[in-house]
Each structure stands twice: as C-alpha cells, then as structure tokens.
Amino acid sequence: MIANIAALLYLVAGVLFILALRGLSHPETGRKGNLYGMVGMTIAILTSLAVSSPQHFITWLLILGGLGIGAVIGAVIAKKIPMTQMPELVAAFHSLVGLAAVFVAAAALYAPEAFGIGHPGSIATASLVEMGLGLAIGAITFAGSVVAFAKLSGRMSGAPILLPMRHANNLALFLLLAWLIHAFCNSGGESMLFWAITLVALVFGLLIIIPIGGADMPVVVSMLNSYSGWAAAGIGFTLGNIALIITGALVGSSGAILSYIMCKGMNRSFLSVIAGGFGGEAGSAGTVSGEQKPVKIGSAEDAAYVLKNASKVIIVPGYGMAVAQAQHALREMADAMKKAGVEVKYAIHPVAGRMPGHMNVLLAEANVPYDEVFELEDINSEFSQADAVYVIGANDVVNPAAEDDKTSPIYGMPVLQVWKAATVFFNKRSLASGYAGIDNPVFYRDNTVMVLGDAKKMTDEIAKAMTH
Known part of the structure; x- marks a missing residue:
C-alpha cells in the first residue's frame, strides 16, 4: 500500500x-x-x-x-548573488550534482545491503552497471563544472588551453574509462576499480572542458546541465528511486536539447564544441598591419538626439549590460523613446551572455514587455529597416566576420546584422575584443558611432538627455 x-x-x-x-x-x-x-x-x-x-x-x-x-x-x-554571476553559479551547482552522484555511488558500494543491491564484493551486475555509469558521469560533471566555474568567474582565462595531442589523449582516456567500467562490473564491485574510474573520469572531465573557449561557454553550461541529469538518473536506478530517475532523465534530455539549440544558433556541431579551441585567436582591437583604424566616438547627447528622433530603434543587449546591471537604465531609455513615438524592439542572440536565456532573464527583471523581445531569426530581417540600433555590451554576436571572413574562427555562426541599420550606436567600455578574442569590424564602419563607457552610466546619461 x-x-x-x-x-x-x-x-x-x-x-x-x-x-x-x-x-x-x-x-x-x-x-x-x-x-x-x-x-x-x-x-x-x-x-x-x-x-x-x-x-x-x-x-x-x-x-x-x-x-x-x-x-x-x-x-x-x-x-x-547578482544576476551577473548567475552563469558561474549554475556551473557551481552542476559540480555539486556531480559530486553528489559520486558520494551516493560510494555509499552504495560500501553498504550495498542498505540499498538492496547485494553484499560487499557481491553486488548485482545490473546495479554495478548503473553505479559505474552514474559514477563516471558524475565525476566528469564535477571536474568539468569546476573548470567552467573558474572560466566564467574570471578565476581562469576564458581563452582555450590547447594541450598537445589533446584529441588522442581524450580518446585514450575515454577508452580506458569504458574498460574500467567493464572490469568493475565483472569484478562484483572491486573498490580499487571504483576509485580508478573516479580518478580517470575526473581527469577526463578537466581535459574536455579546458580547451573550450569563452564563446562556447553557453553550450558548455547546458551540456554540463545535461551530464548532471544523466548522472542523477544513473544513481536513481542504483537507489531504486523513481523520482530521481524521472528528474535526472528530464534534466538530461532537456539539457541535451538545449545544447543542440545552442550549437545550431552558433552554426557549430556538438563534437566541434567538445573538441574545443574556439576563441583562441585573440584579435588586436583597432589595429590592422600595425595601423590604427578610424573610429567615430560619440557622446550621450549625440545618441539621445538620433535615438529620440528615429522612427524605429532596435536594442541589442549583451554581457556588458549584465556586468554593469544596466537593464533598468535601458528600460528607462526605451520608455523615453516610446514617449517620443519611437518603435522600440529588443534583439536577443541565442548565445548572448554566458548562459542560455541570460539576456531574457535580465530584461524580464527590468519589466521589459515580453512582446518587445525577439529572437535572432525573428528580427534579423528588420535591421535594414531600423533608423538606429543601440548595442549595449554585446560584441561577438554582432560581428560581421561570421559572414564575411572565412578565416575567422566564428565564420558561419549566425549573428545579428546590426550594421544594416542606418546608424549603429555601440556602447562598450573600450575597443577591446569580445569574449571570443577577435576584433569586430562594426566598430570601424561609417555608420557606427562608439559611445564608450560603463553601460549603466552611459545609458542613464542618454535617457536623461532625451528628457531635456
């Protein structure tokens, strides 16, 4: 009953x-x-x-x-924890899920009778398979999430660390891990093999995330989310807990689907993300052949005048907006434009920020109307009809090199075509390259005006200038 x-x-x-x-x-x-x-x-x-x-x-x-x-x-x-630190917080939580899977597997190994799966040294083979898989995925998730947390929080460089023979080493570790799990299942639950699986999986988790560059981190976050779910599901079978199996399967499958969506949004295959290396080519902002490129620098008053007198303005938020906590100031600026009769829309790239949906959450926090927020595929055709675009803290997701430069590491990635608008106001702290480490040609186009400075302060100044 x-x-x-x-x-x-x-x-x-x-x-x-x-x-x-x-x-x-x-x-x-x-x-x-x-x-x-x-x-x-x-x-x-x-x-x-x-x-x-x-x-x-x-x-x-x-x-x-x-x-x-x-x-x-x-x-x-x-x-x-502020919203700007949410991506690294999510990565940290993923690491705890992976670690929990390792601890539960260890408990099941040393006290199998408490879980109804056998006795020490004589555990049911099916339970050992579930335990071995849950242990391996959990350890990989833990180690990989720690690296992701370090990269996202700035404790470790966002640039990929390309180790020599990394693909061969990773393949060798994967095959070794598969062999250890097979041997563990045939041994009846040998503790030495258990801890060997743990060690190899930890090293494997570190090595598959270290080569991944900053531009791929949204995919990594959703991928680790998927791993944590499958680890939980595997341990759920060991414990015989239906809720854990259901929860793990839901998290694992939804994370996998989200990873696919992110890869599609970047025009990259999942295997190419795992292979790593995207974002390693650091650009030198503002220079070509050692010569400084011409850049138009504008003021808040310049931006306010053009934006207020436009018919249609599209706003493109990025991670810089999150860092400066400028979403509320941005909404106030948009409200000032709407009072002047300007049509305002927001364009969201699927990998803007440091995790999936990052920009959507920030705009929702600022009470931006949902019907004004559009995804890339729904709004890209409208940039050519816009009188002005206000890019706030974005960079790589509006880089035309993705369409024009076949040598660029982001070539083929769908981007927001902001350069097609009549005027582009680009708010950044400096002309430095983005998280992917490459220069952005939009900075130097004739229709681009750079409004350099802190995103919140600059947006506040633009909003105030509109009311005077």
Whole structure:
C-alpha cells in the first residue's frame, strides 16, 4: 500500500517537473514554472523520507541537518548573488550534482545491503552497471563544472588551453574509462576499480572542458546541465528511486536539447564544441598591419538626439549590460523613446551572455514587455529597416566576420546584422575584443558611432538627455 502511494506521489512530482520545464521555456511563465518545480521537489523529498523511514535518531538528525544547512546556504546565495554571476553559479551547482552522484555511488558500494543491491564484493551486475555509469558521469560533471566555474568567474582565462595531442589523449582516456567500467562490473564491485574510474573520469572531465573557449561557454553550461541529469538518473536506478530517475532523465534530455539549440544558433556541431579551441585567436582591437583604424566616438547627447528622433530603434543587449546591471537604465531609455513615438524592439542572440536565456532573464527583471523581445531569426530581417540600433555590451554576436571572413574562427555562426541599420550606436567600455578574442569590424564602419563607457552610466546619461 505504501509503495503504491509513494509511486503515485513520485508520478505527481514528475508531472510537476515537466510543467516546470514547460513554464521555464518562456519568461512570461517562468515564475509559475519555478513554483511547479519547488512543489514537485518538496513532494519528492517528503515521499523519499517517508518511504525510507530511518529507524535511528542520529540518521534523522543527519538528514534534517543536511536539509537545513542546504536550505540556509541556498537562501543566502539567492539573496546575495547578482544576476551577473548567475552563469558561474549554475556551473557551481552542476559540480555539486556531480559530486553528489559520486558520494551516493560510494555509499552504495560500501553498504550495498542498505540499498538492496547485494553484499560487499557481491553486488548485482545490473546495479554495478548503473553505479559505474552514474559514477563516471558524475565525476566528469564535477571536474568539468569546476573548470567552467573558474572560466566564467574570471578565476581562469576564458581563452582555450590547447594541450598537445589533446584529441588522442581524450580518446585514450575515454577508452580506458569504458574498460574500467567493464572490469568493475565483472569484478562484483572491486573498490580499487571504483576509485580508478573516479580518478580517470575526473581527469577526463578537466581535459574536455579546458580547451573550450569563452564563446562556447553557453553550450558548455547546458551540456554540463545535461551530464548532471544523466548522472542523477544513473544513481536513481542504483537507489531504486523513481523520482530521481524521472528528474535526472528530464534534466538530461532537456539539457541535451538545449545544447543542440545552442550549437545550431552558433552554426557549430556538438563534437566541434567538445573538441574545443574556439576563441583562441585573440584579435588586436583597432589595429590592422600595425595601423590604427578610424573610429567615430560619440557622446550621450549625440545618441539621445538620433535615438529620440528615429522612427524605429532596435536594442541589442549583451554581457556588458549584465556586468554593469544596466537593464533598468535601458528600460528607462526605451520608455523615453516610446514617449517620443519611437518603435522600440529588443534583439536577443541565442548565445548572448554566458548562459542560455541570460539576456531574457535580465530584461524580464527590468519589466521589459515580453512582446518587445525577439529572437535572432525573428528580427534579423528588420535591421535594414531600423533608423538606429543601440548595442549595449554585446560584441561577438554582432560581428560581421561570421559572414564575411572565412578565416575567422566564428565564420558561419549566425549573428545579428546590426550594421544594416542606418546608424549603429555601440556602447562598450573600450575597443577591446569580445569574449571570443577577435576584433569586430562594426566598430570601424561609417555608420557606427562608439559611445564608450560603463553601460549603466552611459545609458542613464542618454535617457536623461532625451528628457531635456
């Protein structure tokens, strides 16, 4: 009877998780999606506790203590971490999921009778397969997420680190890992093989993420999200926990689909991202053959005059906007333009920022109307009809080298064609190259005016100039 009720509650939790993913697919329903996910997770946790029903007081104390500590840490992080640090926070959380999978696998190895999968040294082969896969994917996720966190947080260079013979080494490590998992399953649960799998998987996770450049980090974040889900699903089979299997499968599949969408948005294959190296060719901003290129520098008043008197303006946000927390100032500037009768739209590139949906979240935080925000494929044809474009903190996603320069590392990547507008106002701190490490020819076009400076301060000044 209890098992049937538990299965039903797990099913309810699974449905809520599906509704959560559906809600999170659009900013307008994002809050509702979060709520569904929270309710579903609460049901899953309470059901798991009720089913396991530990008999010892110390066990209950450890479980409730762990939940309490985690809840406090989560609440503090939610309050303190700004949106600009959300990508590295997501990577850090992925690492914890991977580490949890490793710990659970270790617990199942040393106390298999508690999980109903056998006895030490004599564990069911099916359980060993699930344990080995969950362990390997978990360790890869942990190590890879640590590197991603270091790159995204600036603790490590965003440029790819190209090790010699990296492809051959990675292939050798992958084959060694597969052999170790096979040997582990045939051994009945040999502990030395368990820790060998862990070590090789950790090294493999480090080596597959280190060569990946900054421009591919949105794909890496969604890819690691997928890995964490599959690790959880694998351990869910070991534990016999339906909720963990469902949750892991949902996260794993949605992360894989998102990775595919990101790769398609960059016109890159998933294998080419894993191979790494994108963003290693650092450009020298403003120079060609040692000569300085001519650049038009404008003021806030210049931008305000043109933008306010335009008929149609398209705004292109990027990571620089996130760093400066300029989304609220940007909305105020847009409101001032709309009061003057200007048609305002926002253009979002699928890999703008440091994680999928980064710009959408920031604009939603500033209460930008959802019907003014458009994806690349829906708005690219409108740039030629725009009187002006305001690029705030973006760079690589508006680089025409992706279309014009076959030698460019971003050649073939779909970009927002801002240069087709009558006037382009480009807000950046400097003429430095973007995260991909390459120069942007838009800076030097005749119809481009650079408005250099902090994104929030400059946008505030433009908005104020419009009201005078």
